[in-house]
Amino acid sequence: MPKNPSESVQQPHPPAGSGPIRVSAGLVLLVGAPASGKTSFLRALIALGQIDQDAVVSSDEIRAEFFGTSPTDVNSDGADARVFEERDCRIVARLAAGRSAVAESTNVTPQARARLIAIARRFDAPVTMLRFNPDVADLLHQYTERGRTDVTAADVRAYAAAMARHADADQLRFEGADAVHDVPGRREGATPAKAAAHFSFTWHPTPPDSPSPGPHERPQSSTSCL
Numbered sequence: 618m619p620k621n622p623s624e625s626v627q628q629p630h631p632p633a634g635s636g637p638i639r640v641s642a643g644l645v646l647l648v649g650a651p652a653s654g655k656t657s658f659l660r661a662l663i664a665l666g667q668i669d670q671d672a673v674v675s676s677d678e679i680r681a682e683f684f685g686t687s688p689t690d691v692n693s694d695g696a697d698a699r700v701f702e703e704r705d706c707r708i709v710a711r712l713a714a715g716r717s718a719v720a721e722s723t724n725v726t727p728q729a730r731a732r733l734i735a736i737a738r739r740f741d742a743p744v745t746m747l748r749f750n751p752d753v754a755d756l757l758h759q760y761t762e763r764g765r766t767d768v769t770a771a772d773v774r775a776y777a778a779a780m781a782r783h784a785d786a787d788q789l790r791f792e793g794a795d796a797v798h799d800v801p802g803r804r805e806g807a808t809p810a811k812a813a814a815h816f817s818f819t820w821h822p823t824p825p826d827s828p829s830p831g832p833h834e835r836p837q838s839s840t841s842c843l
Contacts, residue, residue, distance in 0.1 A: 637817040638798055643742035644712065645719045646733055646794075648784050649749025650776035651768045652760035654802050654809065655721055658749070661813035668719065668818050674707045675721040676700050677767075705736060712740040717820050725779040727792060734793045746794040747816075748784065753777050755803045 647655045656675075662668045680700045704722065711718040724730050730746075737744045751759065753774065760773050768776075786797045801807035801815060 637815055640745050640747075640798075640816050640818045641743045641796065642717045642820045643795075644708065644733065644737040644744050645717070646724050646730060646744065646746045647719065647721050647749065648724045648730070648746050648780070648789065649800075650723060650725060650756060650780055651773055652756055652763055652765060653749035653751055654759065654800070654812070655749055657809040658747075658800055658812050659719065659721060661809040662816075662818065665810070665813050667813060667816070668717075668820065672711070672717055672820070673719045673721055674704055674711070676704050677721070679703050679707075701732075705732065708733070708736055709739075712736065712742050717742075717818075723776055725776055725784050727783055727788075730789070730792055738793070743795040744793060745796045745798070746789045748786065748789070748797065748799045749802065750780060750784075750799060751802050751804055759803070 647659075649655050656677075659668075659673055663670050663673075680696065683699060683703070684696055701722075704720070708718045708720060720733050722729070724733070724746075734744055756773060756777055757770060760768075760770060786799075789797045798816070801812050807815070
């Protein structure tokens with residue numbers, strides 16, 4: 618159930634000596650602008666053995682699978698609809714099989730989050746939201762460092778502005794998040810590996826006789842998964 622927005626905000630760092638923050642099995646939404654550190658954080662989690670790579674459902678990776686780098690196809694409204702329908706199907710497949718999933722997309726608007734929360738609720742899966750919220754100067758610095766060509770600096774600023782308006786911790790809880798945590802970054806002097814070590818994903822590994830669906834093992838239409 619949605620939490621009252623007046624409830625206290627969870628601290629981005631655990632108290633000294635308390636150990637890492639536990640992330641429950643279920644659906645994890647990453648919330649942050651492009652270049653905010655989401656992908657680097659996930660790679661560190663995978664390298665540390667905290668999560669399996671198959672648990673990550675990335676809209677950018679799906680877009681690359683479907684369209685490669687063709688700017689005509691990649692940036693169309695039709696492409697967006699297809700990418701996010703496929704993302705949702707893959708998340709449904711994991712949750713329906715009793716597995717956890719990480720939704721790797723920006724998720725900076727209430728509308729984007731609502732569709733994912735609705736999927737989680739169908740399977741009684743807890744929803745954890747991890748916020749990536751560097752200040753704009755650091756965000757643009759990271760954007761430049763990574764040499765991204767799929768978004769512009771103006772796009773990054775626009776996403777950051779949407780994050781500031783629509784994705785504070787109280788708002789996320791009010792929408793239905795069961796837990797909200799800030800992921801430390803450059804501002805806190807944390808590398809992706811240090812940020813990953815800040816959390817403990819208490820998930821059961823994928824059973825050996827029940828492999829996770831691969832990218833081509835998916836429902837043939839949206840009606841079969843939504």
